[in-house]
Amino acid sequence: MTLYQLPTLPTLNTSTNGMISEFYGPALAAANRYDRGVGYFTSNWLRLASSGLAVFAGNGGRARFVVSPHMGAEDWAALNQGDQAKTDNLLYESLRSVVEDLPHALEVQTLSALAWMIADGLLDIRIAIPRGDLDGDFHDKFGIFFDDLGNSVAFHGSQNDSAKAFRNYESISVFYSWVDEREARRVSGHEHRFERLWQNQDPNVRVLQLPDAIRKNLVQFTNSLGRPYGAPKRTPRRLEEDKWAHQSQAVDKFIEAGNGVLEMATGTGKTRTAFKIMDELLERREINAVVITMSGTDLLSQWYRSAIANSDLAVFRHFGKWKEASSYLACRLPKVLLIARQQLKNVIPHLEDKDADRSLLICDEVHGMGSPSMIRDLSGQLQRFRYRLGLSATPEREYDQDGNQFITDEIGEVVFEFGLEDAIKKGILCSFDYTALDYKLSDEDKAQIRQLIKRHHAKKAAGEPQSDEVLYRDIARVRKTTKEKIPPFEDFLKEHPKLFQRCLIFVETAEFGRDLQTLLMNAKVPYHTYFQSDESENLKRFADGHLECLISCHRLSEGIDIQSVQNIVLFSSSKAKLETIQRLGRCLRTDPENPEKRAHVLDFVDFSAMPNESTENGSTDTDRYEWFKRLSTVVPRDGESNELTK
Numbered sequence: 001m002t003l004y005q006l007p008t009l010p011t012l013n014t015s016t017n018g019m020i021s022e023f024y025g026p027a028l029a030a031a032n033r034y035d036r037g038v039g040y041f042t043s044n045w046l047r048l049a050s051s052g053l054a055v056f057a058g059n060g061g062r063a064r065f066v067v068s069p070h071m072g073a074e075d076w077a078a079l080n081q082g083d084q085a086k087t088d089n090l091l092y093e094s095l096r097s098v099v100e101d102l103p104h105a106l107e108v109q110t111l112s113a114l115a116w117m118i119a120d121g122l123l124d125i126r127i128a129i130p131r132g133d134l135d136g137d138f139h140d141k142f143g144i145f146f147d148d149l150g151n152s153v154a155f156h157g158s159q160n161d162s163a164k165a166f167r168n169y170e171s172i173s174v175f176y177s178w179v180d181e182r183e184a185r186r187v188s189g190h191e192h193r194f195e196r197l198w199q200n201q202d203p204n205v206r207v208l209q210l211p212d213a214i215r216k217n218l219v220q221f222t223n224s225l226g227r228p229y230g231a232p233k234r235t236p237r238r239l240e241e242d243k244w245a246h247q248s249q250a251v252d253k254f255i256e257a258g259n260g261v262l263e264m265a266t267g268t269g270k271t272r273t274a275f276k277i278m279d280e281l282l283e284r285r286e287i288n289a290v291v292i293t294m295s296g297t298d299l300l301s302q303w304y305r306s307a308i309a310n311s312d313l314a315v316f317r318h319f320g321k322w323k324e325a326s327s328y329l330a331c332r333l334p335k336v337l338l339i340a341r342q343q344l345k346n347v348i349p350h351l352e353d354k355d356a357d358r359s360l361l362i363c364d365e366v367h368g369m370g371s372p373s374m375i376r377d378l379s380g381q382l383q384r385f386r387y388r389l390g391l392s393a394t395p396e397r398e399y400d401q402d403g404n405q406f407i408t409d410e411i412g413e414v415v416f417e418f419g420l421e422d423a424i425k426k427g428i429l430c431s432f433d434y435t436a437l438d439y440k441l442s443d444e445d446k447a448q449i450r451q452l453i454k455r456h457h458a459k460k461a462a463g464e465p466q467s468d469e470v471l472y473r474d475i476a477r478v479r480k481t482t483k484e485k486i487p488p489f490e491d492f493l494k495e496h497p498k499l500f501q502r503c504l505i506f507v508e509t510a511e512f513g514r515d516l517q518t519l520l521m522n523a524k525v526p527y528h529t530y531f532q533s534d535e536s537e538n539l540k541r542f543a544d545g546h547l548e549c550l551i552s553c554h555r556l557s558e559g560i561d562i563q564s565v566q567n568i569v570l571f572s573s574s575k576a577k578l579e580t581i582q583r584l585g586r587c588l589r590t591d592p593e594n595p596e597k598r599a600h601v602l603d604f605v606d607f608s609a610m611p612n613e614s615t616e617n618g619s620t621d622t623d624r625y626e627w628f629k630r631l632s633t634v635v636p637r638d639g640e641s642n643e644l645t646k
Helices: 019-030 043-048 050-058 073-080 084-100 108-119 181-198 212-223 245-257 270-283 297-310 325-330 341-350 366-370 372-378 401-410 420-425 443-461 468-481 483-495 510-522 537-543 577-585 611-616 620-631
Strands: 011-013 033-038 062-067 123-130 141-146 152-157 171-176 205-209 259-264 289-294 314-319 335-340 359-364 387-392 414-418 432-438 503-506 527-530 549-552 567-570 599-605
Touching (some): 019 050, 019 141, 062 181, 152 181, 171 181, 245 414, 259 270, 270 359, 289 297, 289 341, 297 314, 297 335, 341 372, 359 366, 366 372, 366 387, 372 401, 420 577, 420 620, 468 620, 483 510, 483 599, 567 577, 599 620
Parallel strands (some): 033 062, 259 387, 259 414, 289 335, 289 359, 314 335, 527 549
Antiparallel strands (some): 033 141, 141 152
């Protein structure tokens, strides 16, 4: 049976429907995954739903519950003070009585199913505690069932998971992913909401894992009770802990060094690793303050939400419309400052040496710290921080030895590396296919490049300062904007229109992007542009699936995390790997809604360029081609290559 075979009842209520027999039981029996957020959870619900749960468990189903602990107002107040040790004690005491009462509250079959599901890793329970703008209870009631054919069913209503909830007058509304687009959006909305809670990304709800003491108390029941369902059917796979073991390794390397750069591929958890380092240093009482810096309001806002969700420190912002640096400097409590990179020069000099010695500095996208303005304004200032952490997928600045040396001197050497190949092999990022379309520069393009080289040498001969980097950038711009790439693109678009679904097209200029729009319209690809003048609503529409394709310049190179992006087109590619790796990272995120996802990269390569033409960036295309070609052969260790096209 699948979820698709369930009757599509829009609502159910306890007065006229058998909630277990008509909905919960059949849905559990058909599902292979169940996510539930509920304000009140008791063991009696498990007894009532035991038959469906046993089938669900025997099929290898996995359930995740976010629940509210049973606590009074005083307990809630203590939790909201942010005392982690006290939180753990209160949490343990509030749940211990529930666990100890299980043998009496449940039938033996249900108790055995519950205990074994936890022991087998089929059931995971986390505790939700409102915080920030909320100071009451986690009181929501919703859930989502999933089957192995991609169907999903969401429900939302007044009913808790308790025996009394079936004696009250309660009702739920139910939404089915296959009925129509509106229903599918409702299901998707509940899925995303649960995932945000589960990943502890809601700034006003703290979600804690079940304490080990409680888990062990439950699991110990398996010693005296046999598994009441067949051993779970699951394919051999690496443990989740092993999949993310690189984060712990990175923490150890940094703690040992005291400062340095973590070179970690996009999507491998740089932010999470940074918070693990912060927690470790706080626990050791080595620091009592953290300064987190990068460029871009969107990225800083993402870090702010993570800081609120992952720590109990006082959090201050100094970017965009927020000007809270003075409050941060005056605060004597453990604290965090989120600050724009450009504002560091106005704040760091006011930080006392004794405070800097008790602080951790986190520089995200650390390659940006090597700009001439940073060197001018901050030389000697960052070394005052006792701990200095740099994060980047590609920390080295191409053609900029001064910038690289500044990063090394002020922040440190690379102390840990975990690249794209490592991430793909571990299944953290998906593998991809690579297609390179051949193009050749026009006579006009070649004449323009010769003129750039001639002008460059003339300026040098005249004694005018002119770096080779400027020349390389000017030549690269000619290659990025040549119209000779458009005819092979048009042919490919006609032959492979599906590769422009969930697609990002990177161009150098808005003018070049406009030349592509007619081609996409003729191919009936729903698209929009996302340039500097465009509304961010276009990005949201793309993320929600209402647009299949976005044409953009640099705005999407950093900070976007849309798991459904599957295809990218690189009209604009730099000699420096930094931008290329960032753009590749946009499509390599794994997608829970598409577990078989394999990405595709469409590139443009001038195969006629000879290696000795490096002065004109002629070999840049072929160097990139060889790198992409090699990387596209990498697959997860338990997977197989499945090349789509040349």
